[in-house]
Amino acid sequence: MTSPRLARHLGTTDAVVVGLGAMIGAGVFAAFAPAARAAGSLLLVALGIAAVVAYCNATSSARLAALYPESGGTYVYGRRRLGDFWGYLAGWGFVVGKTASCAAMALTVGAYAFPGHERAVAVLAVVAVTALNLFGVQKSALATRIIVAFVLVVLAAVVAACVFGRSPAPGPSPAGFSGWGVLQGAGLLFFAFAGYARIATLGEEVVDPARTIPRAIRISLGITLLVYLAVAVAAVSVLGSVRLGASTAPLADAVTAAGNGWLAPAVRVGAAVAALGSLLALLLGVSRTTLAMARDRHLPGFLAAVHPARQIPHRAELAVGAAVVVLVSLLDLRGAIGFSSFGVLVYYAVANGSALTLRREEGAPHRLVPVAGLAGCLLLAATLPFKAVIAGLVVFAIGALLWWVRRSARPTPPGSTTTPSA
Incomplete structure:
Protein backbone atom coordinates (compact mmCIF):
# COMPACT_ATOMS: atom_id res chain seq x y z
CA MET A 1 0.00 0.00 0.00
CA THR A 2 1.41 3.37 -1.01
CA SER A 3 1.87 5.91 1.79
CA PRO A 4 -0.07 9.19 1.32
CA ARG A 5 2.00 12.12 0.09
CA LEU A 6 2.71 15.16 2.23
CA ALA A 7 1.11 18.53 1.40
CA ARG A 8 3.12 21.34 -0.23
CA HIS A 9 2.98 24.36 2.09
CA LEU A 10 6.53 25.81 2.07
CA GLY A 11 7.50 28.68 -0.24
CA THR A 12 11.00 30.03 -0.93
CA THR A 13 11.16 32.18 2.22
CA ASP A 14 10.06 29.31 4.45
CA ALA A 15 12.59 26.95 2.82
CA VAL A 16 15.40 29.51 3.26
CA VAL A 17 14.44 29.96 6.92
CA VAL A 18 14.49 26.19 7.52
CA GLY A 19 18.01 26.03 6.05
CA LEU A 20 19.18 29.00 8.09
CA GLY A 21 17.64 27.56 11.24
CA ALA A 22 19.67 24.38 10.76
CA MET A 23 22.94 26.12 9.79
CA ILE A 24 22.94 29.30 11.87
CA GLY A 25 22.26 27.29 14.96
CA ALA A 26 24.33 25.89 17.75
CA GLY A 27 27.13 25.12 15.29
CA VAL A 28 28.22 28.75 15.20
CA ALA A 35 38.04 23.76 14.70
CA ALA A 36 40.43 26.39 16.07
CA ARG A 37 42.21 23.75 18.15
CA ALA A 38 42.77 21.71 15.00
CA ALA A 39 43.51 24.46 12.43
CA GLY A 40 45.22 27.01 14.68
CA SER A 41 45.93 30.33 13.02
CA LEU A 42 44.60 28.98 9.71
CA LEU A 43 41.04 28.75 11.00
CA LEU A 44 39.78 31.00 8.20
CA VAL A 45 41.44 28.75 5.62
CA ALA A 46 39.63 25.78 7.18
CA LEU A 47 36.38 27.76 7.00
CA GLY A 48 37.01 28.45 3.31
CA ILE A 49 37.64 24.76 2.56
CA ALA A 50 34.47 23.76 4.41
CA ALA A 51 32.53 26.39 2.45
CA VAL A 52 33.84 25.15 -0.92
CA VAL A 53 32.90 21.55 -0.12
CA ALA A 54 29.52 22.74 1.15
CA TYR A 55 28.96 24.69 -2.08
CA CYS A 56 29.69 21.63 -4.22
CA ASN A 57 27.40 19.49 -2.07
CA ALA A 58 24.67 22.12 -2.14
CA THR A 59 24.83 22.42 -5.92
CA SER A 60 24.63 18.66 -6.42
CA SER A 61 21.83 18.35 -3.86
CA ALA A 62 19.85 21.21 -5.41
CA ARG A 63 19.89 19.65 -8.89
CA LEU A 64 18.85 16.28 -7.50
CA ALA A 65 16.15 17.74 -5.25
CA ALA A 66 14.62 19.58 -8.22
CA LEU A 67 14.51 16.29 -10.14
CA TYR A 68 13.23 14.20 -7.20
CA PRO A 69 11.10 16.47 -4.97
CA GLU A 70 10.33 13.80 -2.38
CA SER A 71 10.89 13.41 1.35
CA GLY A 72 14.19 11.73 2.17
CA GLY A 73 16.85 13.79 0.39
CA THR A 74 19.98 11.82 -0.52
CA TYR A 75 18.36 8.58 0.57
CA VAL A 76 16.01 8.99 -2.41
CA TYR A 77 18.71 10.24 -4.82
CA GLY A 78 21.09 7.41 -3.99
CA ARG A 79 18.43 4.77 -4.56
CA ARG A 80 17.31 6.30 -7.85
CA ARG A 81 20.77 6.95 -9.30
CA LEU A 82 23.22 4.52 -7.70
CA GLY A 83 21.12 1.65 -6.40
CA ASP A 84 19.25 0.62 -3.27
CA PHE A 85 22.34 -0.03 -1.14
CA TRP A 86 23.90 3.42 -1.56
CA GLY A 87 20.63 5.20 -0.91
CA TYR A 88 20.06 3.10 2.17
CA LEU A 89 23.57 3.75 3.43
CA ALA A 90 23.08 7.52 3.06
CA GLY A 91 19.73 7.36 4.85
CA TRP A 92 21.14 5.17 7.62
CA GLY A 93 24.03 7.52 8.26
CA PHE A 94 21.75 10.54 8.24
CA VAL A 95 19.17 9.09 10.63
CA VAL A 96 21.71 7.68 13.12
CA GLY A 97 24.13 10.62 12.98
CA LYS A 98 21.48 13.31 13.08
CA THR A 99 19.54 11.60 15.88
CA ALA A 100 22.74 11.87 17.91
CA SER A 101 23.00 15.51 16.82
CA CYS A 102 19.45 16.10 18.05
CA ALA A 103 20.45 14.82 21.47
CA ALA A 104 23.57 17.00 21.43
CA MET A 105 21.53 20.09 20.52
CA ALA A 106 18.98 19.34 23.24
CA LEU A 107 21.74 19.01 25.83
CA THR A 108 23.21 22.29 24.59
CA VAL A 109 19.85 23.98 25.24
CA GLY A 110 19.90 22.59 28.76
CA ALA A 111 23.53 23.55 29.41
CA TYR A 112 22.90 27.20 28.50
CA ALA A 113 19.35 27.57 29.82
CA PHE A 114 19.70 25.84 33.22
CA PRO A 115 23.26 24.67 34.04
CA GLY A 116 23.27 21.68 36.36
CA HIS A 117 19.91 20.45 35.08
CA GLU A 118 20.85 19.86 31.48
CA ARG A 119 19.11 16.52 31.03
CA ALA A 120 15.75 17.59 32.43
CA VAL A 121 15.71 20.74 30.30
CA ALA A 122 16.87 18.77 27.26
CA VAL A 123 14.01 16.29 27.61
CA LEU A 124 11.51 19.15 27.93
CA ALA A 125 13.01 20.81 24.84
CA VAL A 126 12.64 17.63 22.77
CA VAL A 127 9.06 17.10 23.93
CA ALA A 128 8.14 20.73 23.20
CA VAL A 129 9.71 20.76 19.73
CA THR A 130 8.18 17.40 18.82
CA ALA A 131 4.76 18.66 19.93
CA LEU A 132 5.22 21.80 17.81
CA ASN A 133 6.15 19.71 14.75
CA LEU A 134 2.97 17.65 15.20
CA PHE A 135 0.91 20.79 14.55
CA GLY A 136 2.27 20.94 11.01
CA VAL A 137 5.32 22.08 9.08
CA GLN A 138 3.95 25.62 8.68
CA LYS A 139 3.95 26.15 12.45
CA SER A 140 7.49 24.80 12.62
CA ALA A 141 8.61 27.17 9.84
CA LEU A 142 7.06 30.15 11.66
CA ALA A 143 8.83 29.25 14.90
CA THR A 144 12.11 28.79 13.00
CA ARG A 145 11.70 32.24 11.42
CA ILE A 146 11.43 33.84 14.89
CA ILE A 147 14.41 31.88 16.20
CA VAL A 148 16.61 32.73 13.20
CA ALA A 149 15.80 36.44 13.49
CA PHE A 150 16.75 36.47 17.18
CA VAL A 151 19.99 34.54 16.65
CA LEU A 152 21.05 36.83 13.79
CA VAL A 153 20.53 39.85 16.05
CA VAL A 154 22.69 38.24 18.75
CA LEU A 155 25.45 37.37 16.28
CA ALA A 156 25.38 40.90 14.86
CA ALA A 157 25.81 42.19 18.43
CA VAL A 158 28.78 39.84 18.95
CA VAL A 159 30.52 41.08 15.80
CA ALA A 160 29.84 44.73 16.70
CA ALA A 161 31.08 44.20 20.27
CA CYS A 162 34.34 42.69 19.02
CA VAL A 163 34.90 45.29 16.27
CA PHE A 164 34.00 48.40 18.24
CA GLY A 165 35.06 47.29 21.72
CA ARG A 166 38.51 47.73 23.11
CA SER A 167 41.14 45.83 21.17
CA PRO A 168 43.13 43.57 23.50
CA ALA A 169 46.18 41.77 22.15
CA PRO A 170 44.98 38.45 20.74
CA GLY A 171 46.24 35.29 22.32
CA PRO A 172 49.43 33.68 21.02
CA SER A 173 49.38 31.83 17.73
CA PRO A 174 50.59 28.24 17.62
CA ALA A 175 54.01 27.58 16.19
CA GLY A 176 53.77 26.36 12.62
CA PHE A 177 50.74 24.69 11.14
CA SER A 178 49.59 21.28 10.01
CA GLY A 179 47.84 20.69 6.71
CA TRP A 180 46.15 17.74 8.38
CA GLY A 181 44.94 20.03 11.16
CA VAL A 182 43.50 22.49 8.65
CA LEU A 183 41.58 19.70 6.94
CA GLN A 184 40.40 18.39 10.31
CA GLY A 185 39.23 21.88 11.22
CA ALA A 186 37.37 22.09 7.91
CA GLY A 187 35.69 18.76 8.62
CA LEU A 188 34.56 19.98 12.04
CA LEU A 189 33.30 23.28 10.61
CA PHE A 190 31.34 21.34 8.00
CA PHE A 191 29.07 20.32 10.90
CA ALA A 192 27.84 23.91 10.98
CA PHE A 193 27.22 24.09 7.21
CA ALA A 194 25.34 20.83 6.78
CA GLY A 195 21.88 22.21 7.53
CA TYR A 196 20.89 22.90 3.93
CA ALA A 197 20.11 19.19 3.67
CA ARG A 198 16.97 19.96 5.65
CA ILE A 199 15.59 21.87 2.65
CA ALA A 200 16.05 18.85 0.39
CA THR A 201 14.61 16.37 2.91
CA LEU A 202 11.45 18.52 3.02
CA GLY A 203 11.19 18.41 -0.79
CA GLU A 204 7.74 16.82 -0.73
CA GLU A 205 6.38 19.80 1.25
CA VAL A 206 7.87 22.61 -0.89
CA VAL A 207 5.79 24.52 -3.42
CA ASP A 208 7.24 24.45 -6.97
CA PRO A 209 10.26 22.39 -5.82
CA ALA A 210 12.18 22.53 -9.11
CA ARG A 211 12.47 26.29 -8.72
CA THR A 212 12.21 26.77 -4.95
CA ILE A 213 14.70 24.19 -3.63
CA PRO A 214 17.79 25.23 -5.66
CA ARG A 215 17.11 28.91 -4.95
CA ALA A 216 16.56 28.34 -1.22
CA ILE A 217 19.73 26.27 -0.89
CA ARG A 218 21.87 28.91 -2.62
CA ILE A 219 20.42 31.79 -0.59
CA SER A 220 20.65 30.06 2.79
CA LEU A 221 24.20 28.83 2.16
CA GLY A 222 25.35 32.27 1.00
CA ILE A 223 23.89 34.03 4.05
CA THR A 224 25.38 31.45 6.38
CA LEU A 225 28.86 31.79 4.87
CA LEU A 226 28.79 35.58 5.30
CA VAL A 227 27.62 35.29 8.90
CA TYR A 228 30.23 32.66 9.80
CA LEU A 229 33.02 34.63 8.16
CA ALA A 230 32.10 37.78 10.10
CA VAL A 231 31.84 35.89 13.40
CA ALA A 232 35.11 33.99 12.84
CA VAL A 233 37.07 37.14 11.98
CA ALA A 234 35.64 38.98 14.99
CA ALA A 235 36.34 36.14 17.44
CA VAL A 236 39.89 35.47 16.20
CA SER A 237 40.76 39.18 16.22
CA VAL A 238 39.89 39.39 19.92
CA LEU A 239 40.84 35.97 21.33
CA GLY A 240 43.42 34.63 18.91
CA SER A 241 43.26 31.03 17.75
CA VAL A 242 44.75 29.49 20.92
CA ARG A 243 42.30 31.11 23.35
CA LEU A 244 39.45 30.50 20.93
CA GLY A 245 40.34 26.82 20.73
CA ALA A 246 40.51 26.49 24.52
CA SER A 247 37.18 28.24 25.18
CA THR A 248 34.02 26.38 26.16
CA ALA A 249 31.86 29.42 25.33
CA PRO A 250 33.92 31.19 22.62
CA VAL A 269 20.63 33.02 25.71
CA GLY A 270 21.30 33.26 21.97
CA ALA A 271 23.22 29.99 22.08
CA ALA A 272 20.33 28.24 23.85
CA VAL A 273 17.81 29.62 21.35
CA ALA A 274 20.09 28.72 18.43
CA ALA A 275 20.40 25.15 19.72
CA LEU A 276 16.61 25.01 19.99
CA GLY A 277 16.33 26.15 16.37
CA SER A 278 18.82 23.50 15.26
CA LEU A 279 16.89 20.86 17.20
CA LEU A 280 13.67 21.92 15.47
CA ALA A 281 15.21 21.71 11.98
CA LEU A 282 17.01 18.44 12.75
CA LEU A 283 13.87 16.71 13.98
CA LEU A 284 12.05 17.80 10.82
CA GLY A 285 14.80 16.41 8.59
CA VAL A 286 15.30 13.12 10.44
CA SER A 287 11.56 12.38 10.59
CA ARG A 288 11.19 12.93 6.82
CA THR A 289 14.11 10.63 6.03
CA THR A 290 12.61 8.10 8.44
CA LEU A 291 9.32 8.39 6.55
CA ALA A 292 11.04 7.74 3.21
CA MET A 293 12.95 4.72 4.53
CA ALA A 294 9.79 3.31 6.14
CA ARG A 295 7.95 3.60 2.81
CA ASP A 296 10.56 1.26 1.33
CA ARG A 297 10.50 -1.03 4.40
CA HIS A 298 14.09 -0.23 5.33
CA LEU A 299 12.53 0.87 8.62
CA PRO A 300 9.28 -0.47 10.19
CA GLY A 301 6.38 0.18 7.83
CA PHE A 302 4.09 1.75 10.46
CA LEU A 303 6.42 4.78 10.48
CA ALA A 304 5.28 5.62 6.93
CA ALA A 305 1.88 6.85 8.15
CA VAL A 306 0.81 10.41 7.25
CA HIS A 307 -1.72 12.22 9.45
CA PRO A 308 -4.93 12.61 7.40
CA ALA A 309 -5.69 16.14 8.63
CA ARG A 310 -2.29 17.74 9.25
CA GLN A 311 -0.54 15.79 6.46
CA ILE A 312 2.64 15.22 8.46
CA PRO A 313 4.57 11.99 9.21
CA HIS A 314 3.28 11.94 12.79
CA ARG A 315 4.46 8.45 13.72
CA ALA A 316 7.96 9.10 12.38
CA GLU A 317 8.11 12.38 14.30
CA LEU A 318 6.99 10.70 17.54
CA ALA A 319 9.46 7.83 17.06
CA VAL A 320 12.39 10.16 16.41
CA GLY A 321 11.42 12.35 19.37
CA ALA A 322 11.23 9.29 21.64
CA ALA A 323 14.64 8.05 20.46
CA VAL A 324 16.20 11.44 21.17
CA VAL A 325 14.64 11.52 24.66
CA VAL A 326 16.20 8.11 25.40
CA LEU A 327 19.63 9.25 24.19
CA VAL A 328 19.42 12.49 26.17
CA SER A 329 18.45 10.59 29.33
CA LEU A 330 21.23 8.01 29.09
CA LEU A 331 24.22 9.53 27.30
CA ASP A 332 26.27 12.70 27.12
CA LEU A 333 26.45 13.48 23.41
CA ARG A 334 27.62 17.09 23.40
CA GLY A 335 30.87 15.87 21.90
CA ALA A 336 29.06 14.40 18.90
CA ILE A 337 30.23 17.03 16.39
CA GLY A 338 32.91 14.78 14.88
CA PHE A 339 30.65 11.73 14.66
CA SER A 340 27.83 13.77 13.11
CA SER A 341 30.24 15.35 10.62
CA PHE A 342 31.46 11.90 9.52
CA GLY A 343 27.93 10.64 8.91
CA VAL A 344 26.89 13.77 7.01
CA LEU A 345 30.06 13.82 4.88
CA VAL A 346 29.36 10.23 3.78
CA TYR A 347 25.75 11.27 3.13
CA TYR A 348 26.89 14.07 0.82
CA ALA A 349 29.47 11.83 -0.83
CA VAL A 350 26.53 9.70 -1.98
CA ALA A 351 24.73 12.88 -3.15
CA ASN A 352 27.73 13.90 -5.26
CA GLY A 353 28.06 10.38 -6.62
CA SER A 354 24.39 10.53 -7.59
CA ALA A 355 24.86 13.92 -9.28
CA LEU A 356 27.67 12.45 -11.40
CA THR A 357 25.08 10.22 -13.12
CA LEU A 358 22.86 13.15 -14.19
CA ARG A 359 22.60 13.97 -17.88
CA ARG A 360 22.58 17.49 -19.29
CA GLU A 361 18.84 17.38 -19.99
CA GLU A 362 18.29 16.39 -16.34
CA GLY A 363 20.01 19.55 -15.11
CA ALA A 364 23.47 18.07 -14.49
CA PRO A 365 25.91 20.54 -12.87
CA HIS A 366 29.38 21.03 -14.34
CA ARG A 367 31.16 17.72 -13.80
CA LEU A 368 33.89 19.36 -11.72
CA VAL A 369 31.32 20.25 -9.04
CA PRO A 370 30.27 16.73 -7.98
CA VAL A 371 33.82 15.42 -8.51
CA ALA A 372 35.23 18.08 -6.17
CA GLY A 373 32.36 17.55 -3.74
CA LEU A 374 32.85 13.78 -3.63
CA ALA A 375 36.63 14.06 -3.18
CA GLY A 376 36.23 16.81 -0.58
CA CYS A 377 33.70 14.82 1.45
CA LEU A 378 35.86 11.70 1.55
CA LEU A 379 39.01 13.68 2.39
CA LEU A 380 37.40 15.66 5.20
CA ALA A 381 35.76 12.53 6.61
CA ALA A 382 39.13 10.75 6.70
CA THR A 383 40.83 13.62 8.54
CA LEU A 384 38.28 13.94 11.35
CA PRO A 385 39.37 12.99 14.90
CA PHE A 386 40.28 9.31 15.12
CA LYS A 387 37.49 8.37 17.54
CA ALA A 388 34.89 10.01 15.31
CA VAL A 389 36.15 8.13 12.25
CA ILE A 390 36.16 4.76 14.07
CA ALA A 391 32.69 5.34 15.52
CA GLY A 392 31.39 6.35 12.10
CA LEU A 393 32.88 3.30 10.38
CA VAL A 394 31.38 1.00 13.01
CA VAL A 395 27.92 2.56 12.61
CA PHE A 396 28.05 2.27 8.82
CA ALA A 397 29.30 -1.32 9.07
CA ILE A 398 26.33 -2.19 11.29
CA GLY A 399 24.00 -0.50 8.82
CA ALA A 400 25.50 -2.40 5.88
CA LEU A 401 25.19 -5.69 7.75
CA LEU A 402 21.52 -5.02 8.51
CA TRP A 403 20.92 -4.21 4.83
CA TRP A 404 22.48 -7.44 3.62
CA VAL A 405 20.56 -9.50 6.21
CA ARG A 406 17.31 -7.85 5.18
CA ARG A 407 18.07 -8.24 1.47
CA SER A 408 18.70 -11.95 1.86
CA ALA A 409 15.42 -12.36 3.72
CA ARG A 410 13.12 -10.17 1.57
CA PRO A 411 12.77 -9.15 -2.06
CA THR A 412 14.10 -5.79 -3.24
CA PRO A 413 11.61 -2.93 -2.46
CA PRO A 414 9.51 -1.82 -5.44
CA GLY A 415 11.03 1.05 -7.39
CA SER A 416 14.60 0.46 -6.22
CA THR A 417 17.44 0.03 -8.66
CA THR A 418 20.67 -1.87 -8.72
CA THR A 419 22.29 0.20 -11.41
CA PRO A 420 22.30 3.93 -12.15
CA SER A 421 19.27 5.27 -13.98
CA ALA A 422 19.55 5.46 -17.72
Missing part, protein backbone atom coordinates in the same frame (compact mmCIF):
# COMPACT_ATOMS: atom_id res chain seq x y z
CA PHE A 29 28.46 28.74 19.01
CA ALA A 30 30.07 25.30 19.31
CA ALA A 31 32.05 24.39 16.18
CA PHE A 32 34.61 27.23 16.11
CA ALA A 33 36.42 26.12 19.28
CA PRO A 34 37.30 22.53 18.24
CA LEU A 251 31.51 33.94 21.61
CA ALA A 252 30.67 34.86 25.20
CA ASP A 253 34.40 34.95 25.97
CA ALA A 254 35.02 37.11 22.89
CA VAL A 255 32.58 39.85 23.90
CA THR A 256 33.94 39.76 27.45
CA ALA A 257 37.53 40.09 26.22
CA ALA A 258 36.45 43.04 24.07
CA GLY A 259 35.22 44.87 27.19
CA ASN A 260 31.53 44.16 26.64
CA GLY A 261 30.98 41.54 29.31
CA TRP A 262 27.45 42.83 29.89
CA LEU A 263 26.57 41.20 26.57
CA ALA A 264 27.74 37.72 27.60
CA PRO A 265 24.40 36.66 29.18
CA ALA A 266 22.57 37.63 25.99
CA VAL A 267 25.06 35.56 23.98
CA ARG A 268 24.37 32.57 26.20
